Amino acid sequence: MHVLVCEDDELIASGIVAGLTAQGLTVEHVATASAARAMLKVAEFDVMVLDLGLPDEDGLKLLQQLRHNGLELPVLILTARDSVTDRVDGLQAGADDYLLKPFDLRELAARLHTLLRRVAGRSVNLIEHGALTYDPSSRETTLAGQPVDLSRREQSLLQALLHNRGRVLSTEQLKDSVYGFNDELESNALNVHIHHLRRKLGNGIVETVRGLGYRLGPADGGEQHK
Amino acid sequence: MMSLRLRLSLTLGAAFALIWALAAAWMLSDLRNQMMFSLDQRLVASARMVAGLMEQLPPVPSKGEGTHFSAEQLNIPGGMACQVSSLRGEILARSHSDPGQTLEAEKMGFHDQIIDGAPWRSFTLARGDLRITTADRQIEREALNMSILLAASVPVGVALLGCLCLLWLGIGQGLAPLNRMRDALMRRSADSLEPLQVQPLPSELQPLLDTQNQLFQRIGKTIERERRLTGDAAHELRSPLTAIKTHLQVARMTEGAARDQSLAWAEEGADRLHRTLEQLLLLARVEGSLSFDDGVQCSAEQVAKLAIQDAAGGDRERIRFEVPARFSQAPVQMPAVLSIAALRNLLDNALRHTPGEGPVELSLQTTGDRVQFLVRDHGPGIAEDDLQHLTQRFWRNGQSTGCGLGLAIVQAIVQRCGCTLRFDSRPDGLRVELTMPLQPI
Helix, strand or coil, X not given: CEEEEECCCHHHHHHHHHHHXXXXXXXXXXXXXXXXXXXXXXXXXXXXXXECECCCCEHHHHHHHHHHCCCCCCEEEEECCCCHHHHXXXXXXXXXXXXXXXXXXXXXXXXXXXXXXXXXXXXXXXXXXCCEEEECCCCXXXXXXXXXXCCHHHXXXXXXXXXXXXXXXXXXXXXXXXXXXXXXCCCCHHHHHXXXXXXXXXXXXXXXXXXXXXXXXXXXXXXXXX | CCCHHHHHHHHHHHHHHHHHHHHHHHHHHHHHHHHHHHHXXXXXXXXXXXXHHHHHCCCCCCCCCCCCCCCCCCCCCCCEEEEEEECCCCEEEECCCCCCCCCCCCCCEEEEEEECCEEEEEEEEEECCEEEEEEEEHHHHHHHHHHHHHHHHHHHHHHHHHHHHHHHHHHHHHCHHHHHHHHHHHHCCCXXXXXXXXXXXXXXXXXXXXXXXXXXXXXXXXXXXXXXXXXXXXXXXXXXXXXXXXXXXXXXXXXXXXHHHHHHHHHHHHHHHHHHHHHHHHHHHHHCCCCCCCCCCCEHHHHHHHHHHHHHCCCHHHEEEECCCCCCCCEECCCHHHHHHHHHHHHHHHHHHCCCCCCEEEEEEEECCEEEEEEECCXXXXXXXXXXXXXXXXXXXXXXXXXXXHHHHHHHHHHHHCCEEEEEEECCEEEEEEEEEECCC
């Protein structure tokens, strides 16, 4: 899951980035509203974590404006202000969830998964695809009931594909989701992960769309190639 | 306490009733005297008339029996008695037949007498050898008096009652604006701070309403400021707490170098929380009424040296300190803790906004009975518009790492101890001038 964290406090931001990364999420961090706008233009994100007290602009205003411009990304607001008015204002501005500082990193991750699930219209957290099941919060993958051991990158890759069922993802988009912007990356690293994923889950799990990128294979794809 | 309307009505009504009662008593006693006088005059007139009649009548035969004239014959008004007697006391004529009723005719003029247990008023007139006595019953006079009294007092009583009613209504009407104000106040919820709207209001009450509304407005502003302040304080305390908690959790999830890094960050968060708490407590104490006077007296130079120690920590050489050769050793006239804290915060700020290892300059100067501390940093300065925010609590310039309280504390100390604070921002750095009063030597 590709997360954009917009938080001006460097100390907190580094904690969130480290904590979410440790829980298997791919995280970008920006400290200002203008940086957040720029980042949303150049990359695809699954969810946004927004602190309200940004130095250059009020977080609520930013959110309102983004929603006005048609942004559908689920947004979780982080704030230290706990009055009911603040919370209502936040939700009215278009936030999908609200978490009060100080928070628990596991709760933050769980809520982000729930937001994503809600966007995908699923009522349980488990993603099923043919014989494959994937639980985003526990990051457990099973194939035909048997647990499969996936590395963190492979999980991110699988998740990106599962969340974008039927859509073709370009190599760049997949790199964003799996590595984020900060990791230096060898040119064939993505291919290596795709190769591993195919080996563990069956060739049909990732379909190559020549010249465009990759997409999730059909639900019974895994079975055919076994 | 009794309602204003009832109180006013009772006081005014009682005064009214008393004055009216006195006037009525005066009037009635006058009326009674006049009536008694008129009735006496009637006795006199009747006696004279009988005397005139007696002169026209043939001489009365002197018989022992006495002749009775009827009252009609002598034309005596009803209710009156008349008696004609000789000088010797022989009754010649009388208007009533009862022989027991003999009117006393010895003395001339008016006379009150009791006949058969009933009080009479009589008048005796001597004419030749006759004595003519007329009399009427006191009881009849009293009955007449009573009926006059009654006739006079009923209208007075009705008028008095009417007046009291009008008084009650009038006072109610007059106090209506007060009632409207009371109703408007009662309709408000206890924590409402909306201005009170009562229209129309007499000129006497308008200032009251205006003062009240101004007070509401002031309270509203104060509450809003306090609310914002507690919100800010919550934010300032929760942020480092969040950093600590988050990094501790990360430390639990990771290992090796990442874990050490997280623990270091958590510690940094704890330091920040500590600083913020210290500054908040200091600010609360400076703004409160606690005494800081511990008897320690510091000269301006000592204050500067201690503040430099507190502010710089390890890199004391970053602060360039200049003292004029002949410098006053007079102690500053304020608690040493506060003078050091104020200067330390200024130095802290200057160090924070001077990039890299750039120097901060501190110089001293005395003018009269004041000492002037001049702190100059080599930072980018501050925008003209932001100067007014400098001493605001929790305001930070851009990405500053301070807790946003340092200059607010300086401002609070300045206000408490009669110092002055002036900012001068130039592109090559901010100059801050802090003056403190010196004790006269």
